[in-house]
Amino acid sequence: MTNDLKLFIELTEFLISQEHEHPVAKPIDVKELHKTLDLNLKDEPIIDSEFATLLKQVIERTPKTASTSFFNQLFGGRLGKAALGDLLAVMLNNSMYTYKVAGPQVGIEKTILYKICEMIGYPKTADGTFAPGGSMSNYMAMLMARDKYDPQARTEGISHKMTLYTSEVSHYSIAKNASFMGIGRNQVRSIKTNGKGEMLAEDLDRQINADLVNGHQPFFVNATAGTTVLGAFDDVGQISETCKKHNLWLHLDGAYCGSVIFSKSYCHLVKGISQTDSFSVNAHKMLGTPLSCSILVTKNKTDLHLSFSNEAEYLYQTDTDDYNLGKTSLQCGRRNDALKLWTLWKSVGSKGLEAIVDHQFEMAKIARNYILNHSDYTLYSFDNSISVCFNYKDVPAQRLCTALYENAKLMVGFGNFKGQDFVRMVTINSLIVEKDVMNFFKTIEEFEISSDN
Ligand SMILES: *Cc1c(COP(=O)(O)O)cnc(C)c1O
DSSP, X not given: OHHHHHHHHHHHHHHHHHHHHOSSOOOOOGGGHHHHSOOOOOSSOOOHHHHHHHHHHHHHHSOOTTSTTEESSSOOOOOHHHHHHHHHHHHHOOOXXXXXXXXXXXXXXXXXXXHHHHHTTOOTTOEEEEESSHHHHHHHHHHHHHHHXXXXXHHHOOOSOEEEEEETTSOTHHHHHHHHTXXXXXXXXXXXXXXXXXXXXXXXXXXXXXXHHTTOEXXXXXXXXXXXXXXXXXXXXXXXXXXXXXXXXXXXXXXXXGGGGGOTTTGGGGTTGGGOSEEEEETTTTTOOSSOOEEEEESOHHHHHHHHOOOOTTTOOSSOGGGOGGGGOSSSSOOOOHHHHHHHHHHHHHHHHHHHHHHHHHHHHHHHHHHHTOTTEEEOOXXXXXXXEEEETTOOHHHHHHHHHHTTSOEEEEEEETTXXXXXXXXXXXXXXXXXXXXXXXXXXXXXXXXXX
């Protein structure tokens, strides 16, 4: 083990130097992958020196998500204290299902969950869990709602047409989850949005009424805090009124930008959050912990128990249900995803998390201002978002992003809203500074000029 740790440190140092020297790894054409790297598994072991060399080759060619040229997705960067917590979790290797095998780690998870419940104004009856990703947090919320509105579903399956509602620009997991849980994709109603991608409460009300007339059972509404493309925030307060009127479960999918709850300047974007029945947030997005760190909280812990507990004598042998987290989780054996957020939170304090969130909005503002002040660019996204969407000259977004990637210049993706394609740059890596944002635009401009020749 000691030698492995030495090698680990050597490889980590190599990775960090690579991130500086080659912030975008040279991509391997997928057709060439197995010819370029020796990924085959053989009968004989590899010798130690070749093993280290091979690992370095793999590191060299793996996309660098912590570099200051990565603007591609809704995560990025590396916060040392969070990475430390995750590395410790690997070494400790507990499974979070019982207090007996996870001990204080259970307390760490519970502390985070209760703190978040308290921050968003949930009552003392609230509780939560860590799910294996934001899609699965949404799944758990949807299952709790299904079981609340049709308690027989747990034993008999779905017996009638239950309908659920989410905006046309919400995350695709809602439709997938509807199919997993026996509701069916066709029972997902797509609610129209305004010009900024925010769900229209009038259309929600209209579609609920239409389903009621047709004898369906509306049960669940998903609102989004930070839509995947534009980073738009649905009006939770307004939507919650519609949900109360029709007695429906309201979930807030904050996978992307739910972390605004940490910021005094931006928590107004989720005003009304205390009126929701459940809320999810990915700390591996805005808070910058390593993947995955997905939190789901709900107002009544009874709902978590009713949907997810199962007696198992071989597993639950000591302590009370409150500390045997397997009674409220999707999985049986479960990775410790809480420790990395706790080490980060403990080391920077809630004020430090607020600074992380605020910095990302600040960087996005700098990027938007640059675009607005340079006539070669057109802006398509809005204030209060860390997704900066734009086009450069008349270069098609897809062509630009793909060429920047293939030439190892920048990692950035493209998106679409109401028929308009654009580049989507995400300022979620909290380690980037103004210089990196400027460098992003400079790279595009220089690259475009050189490819014109
Ligand atoms: C990222 C995202 C998800 C999915 O989270 P995963 O952890 O990738 O499963 C769900 N909803 C929104 C709005 C997201 O941005």
